[in-house]
Amino acid sequence: MIRFLLLFSRQGKLRLQKWFTPLTDREKKKVIRDMTMLVLPRPPRSSNFVQWRDLKIVYKRYASLYFCAGLEQHDNELLALEVLHRYVELLDKYFGNVCELDIIFNFEKAYFILDEFLMGGEILETSKLAVGATMEEADTLQETMEEYMSKPAY
Amino acid sequence: MPAPIRLRELIRTIRTARTQAEEREMIQKECAAIRSSFREEDNTYRCRNVAKLLYMHMLGYPAHFGQLECLKLIASQKFTDKRIGYLGAMLLLDERQDVHLLMTNCIKNDLNHSTQYVQGLALCTLGCMGSSEMCRDLAGEVEKLLKTSNSYLRKKAALCAVHVIRKVPELMEMFLPATKNLLSEKNHGVLHTSVVLLTEMCERSPDMLAHFRKLVPQLVRILKNLIMSGYSPEHDVSGISDPFLQVRILRLLRILGKSDDDSSEAMNDILAQVATNTETSKNVGNAILYETVLTIMDIKSESGLRVLAINILGRFLLNNDKNIRYVALTSLLKTVQTDHNAVQRHRSTIVDCLKDLDVSIKRRAMELSFALVNGNNIRGMMKELLYFLDSCDPEFKADCASGVFLAAEKYAPSKRWHIDTIMRVLTTAGSYVRDDSVPNLIQLITNSVEMHAYTVQRLYKALLDDISQQPLVQVASWCIGEYGDLLVSGQCEEEEPIQVTEDEVLDVLEGLLVSNLSTPVTRGYALTAIMKLSTRFSSVNRIKKVVSIYGSSIDVELQQRAVEYNALFKKYDHMRPALLERMPIMEKTATNGPTEIVQTNGETEPSVVESKHPPPVTQPTNQANDLLDLLGGNDVVPVIQTTMPTKPASAGGELLDLLGDLSLSGIPPMTAYNKNGLKIDFTFERANPNPNIAVITIHASNSTEADMTDFVFQAAVPKTFQLQLLSPSSNVVPALNQGTVTQVIRVLNPQKQQLRMRIKLTYTLKGSAVQDLAEVNNFPPQSWQ
Numbered sequence: 012m013i014r015f016l017l018l019f020s021r022q023g024k025l026r027l028q029k030w031f032t033p034l035t036d037r038e039k040k041k042v043i044r045d046m047t048m049l050v051l052p053r054p055p056r057s058s059n060f061v062q063w064r065d066l067k068i069v070y071k072r073y074a075s076l077y078f079c080a081g082l083e084q085h086d087n088e089l090l091a092l093e094v095l096h097r098y099v100e101l102l103d104k105y106f107g108n109v110c111e112l113d114i115i116f117n118f119e120k121a122y123f124i125l126d127e128f129l130m131g132g133e134i135l136e137t138s139k140l141a142v143g144a145t146m147e148e149a150d151t152l153q154e155t156m157e158e159y160m161s162k163p164a165y
Numbered sequence: 166m167p168a169p170i171r172l173r174e175l176i177r178t179i180r181t182a183r184t185q186a187e188e189r190e191m192i193q194k195e196c197a198a199i200r201s202s203f204r205e206e207d208n209t210y211r212c213r214n215v216a217k218l219l220y221m222h223m224l225g226y227p228a229h230f231g232q233l234e235c236l237k238l239i240a241s242q243k244f245t246d247k248r249i250g251y252l253g254a255m256l257l258l259d260e261r262q263d264v265h266l267l268m269t270n271c272i273k274n275d276l277n278h279s280t281q282y283v284q285g286l287a288l289c290t291l292g293c294m295g296s297s298e299m300c301r302d303l304a305g306e307v308e309k310l311l312k313t314s315n316s317y318l319r320k321k322a323a324l325c326a327v328h329v330i331r332k333v334p335e336l337m338e339m340f341l342p343a344t345k346n347l348l349s350e351k352n353h354g355v356l357h358t359s360v361v362l363l364t365e366m367c368e369r370s371p372d373m374l375a376h377f378r379k380l381v382p383q384l385v386r387i388l389k390n391l392i393m394s395g396y397s398p399e400h401d402v403s404g405i406s407d408p409f410l411q412v413r414i415l416r417l418l419r420i421l422g423k424s425d426d427d428s429s430e431a432m433n434d435i436l437a438q439v440a441t442n443t444e445t446s447k448n449v450g451n452a453i454l455y456e457t458v459l460t461i462m463d464i465k466s467e468s469g470l471r472v473l474a475i476n477i478l479g480r481f482l483l484n485n486d487k488n489i490r491y492v493a494l495t496s497l498l499k500t501v502q503t504d505h506n507a508v509q510r511h512r513s514t515i516v517d518c519l520k521d522l523d524v525s526i527k528r529r530a531m532e533l534s535f536a537l538v539n540g541n542n543i544r545g546m547m548k549e550l551l552y553f554l555d556s557c558d559p560e561f562k563a564d565c566a567s568g569v570f571l572a573a574e575k576y577a578p579s580k581r582w583h584i585d586t587i588m589r590v591l592t593t594a595g596s597y598v599r600d601d602s603v604p605n606l607i608q609l610i611t612n613s614v615e616m617h618a619y620t621v622q623r624l625y626k627a628l629l630d631d632i633s634q635q636p637l638v639q640v641a642s643w644c645i646g647e648y649g650d651l652l653v654s655g656q657c658e659e660e661e662p663i664q665v666t667e668d669e670v671l672d673v674l675e676g677l678l679v680s681n682l683s684t685p686v687t688r689g690y691a692l693t694a695i696m697k698l699s700t701r702f703s704s705v706n707r708i709k710k711v712v713s714i715y716g717s718s719i720d721v722e723l724q725q726r727a728v729e730y731n732a733l734f735k736k737y738d739h740m741r742p743a744l745l746e747r748m749p750i751m752e753k754t755a756t757n758g759p760t761e762i763v764q765t766n767g768e769t770e771p772s773v774v775e776s777k778h779p780p781p782v783t784q785p786t787n788q789a790n791d792l793l794d795l796l797g798g799n800d801v802v803p804v805i806q807t808t809m810p811t812k813p814a815s816a817g818g819e820l821l822d823l824l825g826d827l828s829l830s831g832i833p834p835m836t837a838y839n840k841n842g843l844k845i846d847f848t849f850e851r852a853n854p855n856p857n858i859a860v861i862t863i864h865a866s867n868s869t870e871a872d873m874t875d876f877v878f879q880a881a882v883p884k885t886f887q888l889q890l891l892s893p894s895s896n897v898v899p900a901l902n903q904g905t906v907t908q909v910i911r912v913l914n915p916q917k918q919q920l921r922m923r924i925k926l927t928y929t930l931k932g933s934a935v936q937d938l939a940e941v942n943n944f945p946p947q948s949w950q
Contacts, residue, residue, distance in 0.1 A: 089489070090409065093409070093449050135358060136353075145282075
């Protein structure tokens, strides 16, 4: 299973954190710090896999954002790269040419999309269309017209 | 009271902050506003406020005061509220807070909600962060939803069930009926999550595994359909249909086929098909191939299939993509034990990977290279590995050096080659070798009798070049001390002997003593070496002078040595030749773990030069000293952890349990220590019910005329053991064997390793304090097996 998924910028600012195992706030902060220190200094042409403690770390950079996942020993790293890529595709479809600002200003939507794709550290839905359809339908349940039109709801 | 500012407004504002302090100020202000809004129980804007709080939480600011608000949102009727509420719960709450249990009822209601998206929220939250209590309470609801025909809910229920099983394994049974027709689903989401659920159950229970073996044909069919089916826009990834599902099925097949001939046979064909037909131009195809290879290697596949798998890995090694090379090296490392010959065929490619620029790949290649070294390829491999050692990053040097030493020890074609290799390591990576390699090397050199002259000559020349690498300097000093006579007499046969005078040698050794580069330990080695040369060289006066100078050294170690050596010159000169005589061949006690150099000539040493033990032993002793000193005081503190340096057992196997029989009664007692009238006996029994704990009772008795007061017994054991010392019966050991002091030691020995112990005794006898350290090695085998 995936233990955690982190998105952070090139300056190390956290944009999204999803934890699939219970950790204290302190432990989470430590992991985030370790990940940024592990991933950010790596030269551009390195492999996308690093061993860290007992986990395999898989990361990929998309424009200004690093997507970083921690896997268990028996997980398939090459497939994890596909998982990260699929998530980016889902975000891209939803936001239309997604960029880091979209994720900053609509972080809650990024979480909702993630929750339709992964659950408990495992893949929930393998079809892009299905996730997209679910998000659209769920958005219609938002209570006001304003919210539905994805104008700032809050 | 104006409406709280919108979320995106807040985000925009915070992003304009130019300094950390400015940001903090904004956040504090907003938090205060949010707090008062919460206090007013404002329903309309609660959602907005919690969303803002979550943003600030992501920036790293505390948000715990929003936890209860999340619960209120979850309980609301509005979907928007629930969405944010559940998100907040997943981000701010976890099973450590009691608050999370309050969610249980809400989740239960929402699991039965009329809107599937609300049910989905509840399932998601439960499946991501549900605690064991929550899982126990709600497992029934999850099981119900697992049987629904709504595929959206079914897939979520399946992964939720996986989480429940992970948290509360005993509940696994209750999900069994619902799994009956999971695989007949057409919906890929349900199929995928079902395979995950089945995998989880099979991994956890051998009974489930046996039960689900009958699904192999169905799984094979599904996989076949995926491969053979035409283009499906919904599931296509670069021309491959639903790779995620394919990989998951392959993984489940791996678990089902392991150690089962029939299942393995049933999947042979499909595995061959996947292995040969999968498109390898993109990463996704290679991901599937990778999983296929892992499955082939793990089940009872026929040999043709295994060779196919290893060849795929070989092809991976030549791939331009670094990730694929990395993955290949990792897999080969796993298979090198079982399919050694097949992997050997790719040895040259693997060795080439040592030169890769990528750090992760280099490390894997290094590990794999060491695994491939054998008697036939040792010379060639060592050349490559030494070259690697020369040029690699410091983070690799220690591991590489250790690996080289191990490999050299196992497969050295000749003693000279062995010593040359060691010399090469010491000169190129000398400061990175582990501390315990110094005694190992000294032992090796001592035992290669015919190479002494060659060795000391090479080490001397190395010292002339560079005295900064401490392990090299230590080994060299020791050798010069031992074999200095061979050095000056120019006896070397292996290579051109060099002309060296006694004075030149002493110059070098004295240089070590004064150099800033030398550590205290190295200085100790140098001084002892100089002393030893007093029986091998003729310039005794010079040596006497050096030794007396250090009698007033600030360094206590050096001072003590110098003072004792002085005493040797002055009062015990007649003993000097015997004491400083050539070292005998040393016997190794274990190849793993701290090397204890055991003297086999049984010479007893007079108590005056007690501390003039062979230098190699002082290093571990000093460290044990440090530990024991930390215990301090007269109170015996239960010793839980000890830190005697231990190398983790690698290929191991030496510590074989030859006796096998675990008879618990009648472990013979032994005498652990007997000196200066103090005798300590150990008696043994096994603790029930844990057979890994040995209970040792020490009995201390005193045969001198006076009582030993303030008696303290302390013990230290290697890292793999745990030790607990209970209170002694008394602090006074009565004179003339009139009574004994007893104390109980409990030793936990889970790895069943040979029991060894260092003990420290302190007591006062006739007004003067006595302190002694000893090794206890003569434990009867039954006490630790």
